[in-house]
Each structure stands twice: as structure tokens, then as C-alpha cells.
Amino acid sequence: MTTFKSGTTFRDSPTRPDPRSPLSSPKMTLAEIVEAISGGSLDIRVTAYDGSSTGPVDAEFGLDLLTPRGTTYLVTAPGDLGLARAYIAGDLTLRGAHPGDPYEALRTLSDDVEFERPSALTLAHIARSLGLEHFKPIAPPPQEALPRWRRIAEGLRHSRSRDADAIHHHYDVSNTFYEYVLGPSMTYTCACFPDREASLETAQENKYRLVFEKLNLQAGDRLLDIGCGWGGMVRYAARRGVHALGVTLSQEQAEWAQRAIVADGLGEFAEVRHSDYRDVAEGDFDAVSSIGLTEHIGVSNYPGYFASIRDKLRVGGLLLNHCITRPDNRENKRAGSFIDRYVFPDGELTGSGTIITKLQDIGGMEVLHEENLREHYAMTLRDWNRNLVDNWDAAVTEVGESTARLWGLYMAGCRIGFDRNIVQLHQVLATKLDDKGLANVPLRPWWRP
Structure with missing residues (x-):
């Protein structure tokens, strides 16, 4: 069987010719993907719209991924920009925190989660599980300014x-x-x-x-x-x-x-x-x-x-x-x-x-x-x-x-x-x-x- 560092386990079928291939493994749930990239056990609760979840049930704070659009934001802009897009659009919520002051939840999240780059095999498995549709960029929330390279129409920087x-x-x-x-x-x-x-x-x-x-x-x-x-x-x-x-x-x-x-x-x-x-x-x-x-x-x-x-x-x-x-x-x-x-x-x-x-x-x-x-x-x-x-x-x-x-x-x-x-x-x-x-x-x- 294939075991990821996070503890997520996938059992190999004896009928599959190559159990190490991502094409021969079951698709990962969204919660399993979070586990695979977070590098270990979580102290926060994560739930997703596909019905999967991970982390302690009694955790004070949690992340709830509510929509496929939120997944697309996270995949097409890894890091703080993708998280912000999903959160601002309402596709991702911080459970246990008031949206006017998510300080304690953010602090707990930043203390708890350290994203690691998975192996190439794991990345291939994640990509197959997510599906190609989530890798196609979509329009960000309307509050977002243009990227730096597109602001030239407004003049040179600091003009x-x-x-x-x-x-x-x-x-x-x-x-x-x-x-x-x-x-x-x-x-x-x-x-x-x-x-x-x-x-x-x-x-x-x-x-x-x-x-x-x-x-x-x-x-x-x-x-x-x-x-x-x-x-x-x-x-x-x-x-x-x-x-x-x-x-x-x-x-x-x-x-x-x-x-x-x-x-x-x-x-x-x-x-x-x-x-x-x-x-x-x-x-x-x-x-x-x-x-x-x-x-x-x-x-x-x-x-x-x-x-x-x-x-x-x-x-x-x-x-x-x-x-x-x-x-x-x-x-x-x-x-x-x-x-x-x-x-x-x-x-x-x-x-x-x-x-x-x-x-x-x-x-x-x-x-x-x-x-x-x-x-x-x-x-x-x-x-x-x-x-x-x-x-x-x-x-x-x-x-x-x-x-x-x-x-x-x-x-x-x-x-x-x-x-x-x-x-x-x-x-x-x-x-x-x-x-x-x-x-x-x-x-x-x-x-x-």
C-alpha cells in the first residue's frame, strides 16, 4: 500500500498492474488532499463540499470549503492570494470566527498548517483527483486590482x-x-x-x-x-x-x-x-x-x-x-x-x-x-x-x-x-x-x- 506522510493511506488492488501509478489509485477526497499537502496532523477541522473532513471534531476553529469555485481559486493561485479569493467570495469560511475579526482563527491556522511540496507522484495523484477543470483560471472577486503587469494602462508604477x-x-x-x-x-x-x-x-x-x-x-x-x-x-x-x-x-x-x-x-x-x-x-x-x-x-x-x-x-x-x-x-x-x-x-x-x-x-x-x-x-x-x-x-x-x-x-x-x-x-x-x-x-x- 501507498502511505503519504500525512497518514492518509491508499490500499493497492492486486488486479492493478502498477500500484505506484496515480492512475491506478482511487481518487483522493478534498480532505485527503489537504492532509497530503499540510505535512502532518491538523489541529483545526477541515470540511469540504464533497462530504470529506479531517482534523479534530472538537477543534475550536475550522476551514469549510463550500464550493467547487473555491477549489479553483485555491488551485489556480496557491498561497495567500487563492485563500483570499475563496474567502472573500464566500466559497471558504473560517468556522468559529466572526468575519469581522478572524484574528484568532487566522493565528491558529498559521501556527498549525505548514504546507509542504508533496512528491511528484503525490502531485500527479492530486491533479487527477481534482480534475482538469479546476486548473483553468476564473475571474477573481471584483474587489481585486489588476496584477502589476496589467496596470501599465494606468501609467508607469508610481506615476x-x-x-x-x-x-x-x-x-x-x-x-x-x-x-x-x-x-x-x-x-x-x-x-x-x-x-x-x-x-x-x-x-x-x-x-x-x-x-x-x-x-x-x-x-x-x-x-x-x-x-x-x-x-x-x-x-x-x-x-x-x-x-x-x-x-x-x-x-x-x-x-x-x-x-x-x-x-x-x-x-x-x-x-x-x-x-x-x-x-x-x-x-x-x-x-x-x-x-x-x-x-x-x-x-x-x-x-x-x-x-x-x-x-x-x-x-x-x-x-x-x-x-x-x-x-x-x-x-x-x-x-x-x-x-x-x-x-x-x-x-x-x-x-x-x-x-x-x-x-x-x-x-x-x-x-x-x-x-x-x-x-x-x-x-x-x-x-x-x-x-x-x-x-x-x-x-x-x-x-x-x-x-x-x-x-x-x-x-x-x-x-x-x-x-x-x-x-x-x-x-x-x-x-x-x-x-x-x-x-x-x-x-x-x-x-x-
Whole structure:
């Protein structure tokens, strides 16, 4: 008999001429295929539409493959992209997990399953068991962006038109939906928790306080906030007498932010424009904040990006760059296939060392401080998932169940990445020097932690 490493056993018939041939073995069930590629016993329960199952019956979490379409997604895009397609389309569910927050199920799944490449004989047997129809690619869920090689019609990578399309893909989902997920602050960047028991709103307010103090802003100063989102930093600064200009490539964000500025009575101090940061004509700002933009501009564009910021600052002005980073500075910058297709098309991440180096190399800027807020982002994502669960029915009504499922999956998966130090979040503070290389800043950090 033929025994696979997973423990799945197929008995050979004495009438078959070659019991080792996949053509002479019974077809494998879907559960047996999962066992064969998972490399051992499972701690989760797996069930499939063909009636087969594997794993402990009393497992807390499980995977339920509901349709043949789901099998096609898994076969034609092995890895996270195929799993995401099947899950978003509703062909695969995570039993025991709310779709608004599948964090615990995903963590258990990632701890438990390590897919191994089976032998050629086993692969042939799997292919025969599945049937050729599952190897023919089918249309992905409508939320998926085109693959990188097909986005050339939108312009070269990180051209203005293609960047605008990428921002539209992610940020123009629905302002109402973002209100459900982000809460009253409407802040879609990492919070800074003063303690582990603090609320999300307290932590987001504390993040703006930290940025404001690091930039040493005073009433009457001028702030440029690049990639300003729904204007949280702009309004925080304006409430303290700072003249703040925010720019975003998302028209829906700009319209929402302008309404909030009017509603808060901040029109004298605050403005948010639907604009590329490269089109800001004003200069001589006392400070520039860039909170969650660097991920979108491309590492090769860092020199031009930082030079543009330098040129908009007055001598002695300060820059605070806040962005997701990698824990190293190796060459692999592009996001994985799931993130690239469903979350941040063309997004790129690199280590804080690369960011600091590129900032230093443009000349005229001195890096003063850097800080890693990795754990804070895991906690932020936890609270966003919680908000999605609390507002699930309304969120589904607003954007549809598949989009809501996508967001639950994406945020929970990212939380695991921050938990496990796969990604980090760094703030880098720098100042513009005068022509003699002097900086007009205090000798020691002047902000509260």
C-alpha cells in the first residue's frame, strides 16, 4: 500500500498492474488532499463540499470549503492570494470566527498548517483527483486590482495617474464604512497607546499629540500634512492655533475633511485639498507631517519625495515621517500578492534604516530621532476589527458582505504581522539645516513620550 506522510493511506488492488501509478489509485477526497499537502496532523477541522473532513471534531476553529469555485481559486493561485479569493467570495469560511475579526482563527491556522511540496507522484495523484477543470483560471472577486503587469494602462508604477488610481482603490470605499471601522477619530493610521488599557480614541488623540509636540508646533505656525486622510492631524493642529494645510489624493477624504473643518469652526486655520503633494505651491512651512503616505510612493521615489519636503520647509523647520516599515533593509520591497491585489496596489515597504539613509542622502536634512511603534499598530488593528464586528450588519449594508469580509481578513492578518515582527511602524523626525549645517532645535527631546 501507498502511505503519504500525512497518514492518509491508499490500499493497492492486486488486479492493478502498477500500484505506484496515480492512475491506478482511487481518487483522493478534498480532505485527503489537504492532509497530503499540510505535512502532518491538523489541529483545526477541515470540511469540504464533497462530504470529506479531517482534523479534530472538537477543534475550536475550522476551514469549510463550500464550493467547487473555491477549489479553483485555491488551485489556480496557491498561497495567500487563492485563500483570499475563496474567502472573500464566500466559497471558504473560517468556522468559529466572526468575519469581522478572524484574528484568532487566522493565528491558529498559521501556527498549525505548514504546507509542504508533496512528491511528484503525490502531485500527479492530486491533479487527477481534482480534475482538469479546476486548473483553468476564473475571474477573481471584483474587489481585486489588476496584477502589476496589467496596470501599465494606468501609467508607469508610481506615476501620478497610477498613484491616484491606487489611492482611489483603497481609500474611496465609502466614508460611512470607514466611520464604522475607524470610529469617531476617522484616523486610519497607527495610534499611540499611553497604556494598554487606553481606548482607541484616546490613543489616536495621543498620537496626534505626539506628532504635534515632536514638530514643536506653536500657535501661529504653518503645518503641511501630506497624505492627510480625513484631516485628523490638520484639525488637531488647527484647534491649537496652527495654520494647517492637508492634501490627499482621495476626493472622498478631502470632501469629508472639509465638511468636518466647517462643522468644527476651524475654517480660519485649516484646509484640506484634493491634491498631489507635489502640486502644493506654498512653501516656507514650519513643519511637515507625513503620516501613512511613504508606503505608497515607492522606495525609488524617496529621494524626490524627501527633497520636495525639504524644499517646502523653512530653515530650522521639522519633518515627522510616520510609516509602516520592514524589520530589515533587504531588497524585497514589494508587498505580497494579497496586499498588492486587494489592499494597497503598488505598495512598497522597506526598513527604517533605508528611510533614514535616503533622507540623509538628499542633503540639507538632519535626522534627530526615530521610534518604533510596532506593538501599537497591532493594538490599533485589534480595535478596528472590534469596531467592524460591532457594526457588522451596517457595514455589510453599506459595502456588501464580500468587501466587509475582505476588511476583516486584511486587518486581522496585518495584526498578526505586527505581532510577529514581520512589519513595524516607525516615526522619523528630521530638521532642515541652514547653509552652515546648523540646526535651531533644543539639545534634548522636548516632547512627552
